[in-house]
Amino acid sequence: MGRAFVGIQPSFPAAAREALKDSQLRTNLAHATGTIRGKRARVTEELPDWEFLREAARGIKQQTLADLADLLVEFEKNAQAAGAIVHWASSAEEAIAVVREVAERHGVESFVKVKSLTTDEIGLNEAMNAVGVDAYETDLAELIVQIANEHPSHVLVPAIHKNRSQIRDLFIEHLGANEDTVDDPAVLASIARAHLRSRFLDAKMAVSGANFAIADTGSLVVVESEGNGRMCLTLPEVLVSIVGIEKIIPSWEDLEVMMQVLPRSSTGERMNPYTTIWTGTAEHDGPAEVHIVLLDNGRSRTLAEPVGRDALMCIRCSACMNVCPVYERTGGHAYGSVYPGPIGAILTPQLLGPGQAETLPYASTLCGACYDVCPVMIDIPSILVHLRATGPHGGTEKAAFAEVARTLSNARGMRRAHRWARFGLPLARLGSALRIGPIRAWSRSRSLPQVPRESFRDWWNTR
Amino acid sequence: MSNTRERVLTAVRSASEAMPTTSFSRNYRTSLEPSDSILELFIDRLLDYRATVIDLRLEVDADKIRTEIEAVLAERDIASVAVPVGLPDGLRPTCVPVVEDRGLTNSELDVTGASLTESAISVALSGTILLDHAGNQGRRALTLIPDTHICLVHIESIVGTLPEAIAKLGPRKVMTWISGPSATSDIELVRVEGVHGPRNLIVLLHALNS
Numbered sequence A: 001m002g003r004a005f006v007g008i009q010p011s012f013p014a015a016a017r018e019a020l021k022d023s024q025l026r027t028n029l030a031h032a033t034g035t036i037r038g039k040r041a042r043v044t045e046e047l048p049d050w051e052f053l054r055e056a057a058r059g060i061k062q063q064t065l066a067d068l069a070d071l072l073v074e075f076e077k078n079a080q081a082a083g084a085i086v087h088w089a090s091s092a093e094e095a096i097a098v099v100r101e102v103a104e105r106h107g108v109e110s111f112v113k114v115k116s117l118t119t120d121e122i123g124l125n126e127a128m129n130a131v132g133v134d135a136y137e138t139d140l141a142e143l144i145v146q147i148a149n150e151h152p153s154h155v156l157v158p159a160i161h162k163n164r165s166q167i168r169d170l171f172i173e174h175l176g177a178n179e180d181t182v183d184d185p186a187v188l189a190s191i192a193r194a195h196l197r198s199r200f201l202d203a204k205m206a207v208s209g210a211n212f213a214i215a216d217t218g219s220l221v222v223v224e225s226e227g228n229g230r231m232c233l234t235l236p237e238v239l240v241s242i243v244g245i246e247k248i249i250p251s252w253e254d255l256e257v258m259m260q261v262l263p264r265s266s267t268g269e270r271m272n273p274y275t276t277i278w279t280g281t282a283e284h285d286g287p288a289e290v291h292i293v294l295l296d297n298g299r300s301r302t303l304a305e306p307v308g309r310d311a312l313m314c315i316r317c318s319a320c321m322n323v324c325p326v327y328e329r330t331g332g333h334a335y336g337s338v339y340p341g342p343i344g345a346i347l348t349p350q351l352l353g354p355g356q357a358e359t360l361p362y363a364s365t366l367c368g369a370c371y372d373v374c375p376v377m378i379d380i381p382s383i384l385v386h387l388r389a390t391g392p393h394g395g396t397e398k399a400a401f402a403e404v405a406r407t408l409s410n411a412r413g414m415r416r417a418h419r420w421a422r423f424g425l426p427l428a429r430l431g432s433a434l435r436i437g438p439i440r441a442w443s444r445s446r447s448l449p450q451v452p453r454e455s456f457r458d459w460w461n462t463r
Numbered sequence B: 001m002s003n004t005r006e007r008v009l010t011a012v013r014s015a016s017e018a019m020p021t022t023s024f025s026r027n028y029r030t031s032l033e034p035s036d037s038i039l040e041l042f043i044d045r046l047l048d049y050r051a052t053v054i055d056l057r058l059e060v061d062a063d064k065i066r067t068e069i070e071a072v073l074a075e076r077d078i079a080s081v082a083v084p085v086g087l088p089d090g091l092r093p094t095c096v097p098v099v100e101d102r103g104l105t106n107s108e109l110d111v112t113g114a115s116l117t118e119s120a121i122s123v124a125l126s127g128t129i130l131l132d133h134a135g136n137q138g139r140r141a142l143t144l145i146p147d148t149h150i151c152l153v154h155i156e157s158i159v160g161t162l163p164e165a166i167a168k169l170g171p172r173k174v175m176t177w178i179s180g181p182s183a184t185s186d187i188e189l190v191r192v193e194g195v196h197g198p199r200n201l202i203v204l205l206h207a208l209n210s
Ligand code: SF4
Pocket: A265, A313, A314, A315, A316, A317, A318, A319, A320, A321, A343, A370, A373, A374, A375, A376, A377, A378
């Protein structure tokens, strides 16, 4: 169950080849990414100050990285003053140990969870299962993925690879739904509601992530849609929030920017249905015991990278994935990483460190669409190029990558040719170079599987 | 643990040492054009989220507002209402049992038909109601567990943009921002209103000063 971050997944090319065979996945992904892309475009275009908001969001996150140590200390001080217990974890194991210790001290056999990439990153669910504590995902899609014993295929809509009748069957099998349940999304949602209701009302402990940690107040912020987040953050007696150290924003005022750019970039809504903000503990309101785990796990090492560190500005909106032509075709599974898509391709290898996930920076055409939509203006293509150049595959791959890039670019009919000039990679017609010589082996195992040319037209037409 | 803290902080400090200090400008809007109707915009956004809007924007009479609330309860067969301690007496319905939330249990709230509260401030541009859980709004569980939330919004508490709301309100210990009823699009991207949070959000606009 859950997702392994390291090691057991095949490399991107191998996984991508598998994913591309799955036409249901491809159709669903194309539909999902296309729909969300359209919504995002509408709600960002209606704001005359959108670009100013992006600039400010970028400025806020840059300032965060530049002053991170001081801001962390400030956050800690304010959160503690408000009654929170602050822990530090330099690795996944240390973060897990905190959750385990809290669970054991309260004698709980299970806890409820709000969807959180950071807890996925540290493999929390698996680790807790191993010590006899069940982690119940409460987000509808995460619940579906969890009972199907699968991995999320999309960050925002993790169960998009499942259609409604498959979900109905899962609910009949695992949640005790009636055999004659109809496969209507509203009906299925109400089954999930009923299933989780008592779990929420009786939960003693919850684990969450956080979208933002506000330094000057010590508050945490969680954005969500379904209300499962509010349930987890409000009803249990004990709450543990695992927060990557890069989630800091300097001030309360910064929320006015981040909360405009995040929902619009993410689900394409003007605002997500629910946002919860809490500061330590509050009297007679919410958990009486509040823990915050500040997690490094590769972040400080990434911060030391002059080019790559910008990946830490990411606010996990997933806009870059929805515009990525590679992601749209392969889905999240192929990346073998909790953070998929363009951001995953630059963040995962850096968080994991040398020798890990090294094929990911090649999972891109460098078309630049991700940069254009990113609310904090992370120049993902430049970081990809940098990681490719400095990665363990230097020499040959570097040369070959130019060839492959050309191939993909033409095969796709990508219109963003100007991007290439930036990287000094002149466009050329699709040649036969890829099919011969030493480069051939490279290309087959690394990049070509992203886009088998035979079926390209089919995909394009179904977009 | 304190060792870890020092280790992380030292690593972070040395990693960001050479980073230039940056400055940036906040050129985004902090208010809407005078020609924009904030109230109409707010209503439009709420309807877009499929909230129910009861528009009593000129109403200053508590009895009339209460009658309207009672009509909603009757129409929806809501048999009981939970209210925060700070909700003005004049606004409390008389047609159904009203319980004041002085530490109701989760299961007591779960069998209550609706919660009825006021609100702190609202943002027209995004259709967002901000609760700061003051006495007239109650603690978070009150507006979370009952399946219907009837939320009173004073028209003068509606501002155009989020920066205005943030400036007016300042930091709060706990907050809930609500933009429509709970929703999911997790199954085939079909939007379904109502998962775990209140499935019905009824926003009543009024002009009564308490
Ligand atoms: S890199 Fe930018 S666009 Fe991609 S998820 Fe992060 S913030 Fe969003």
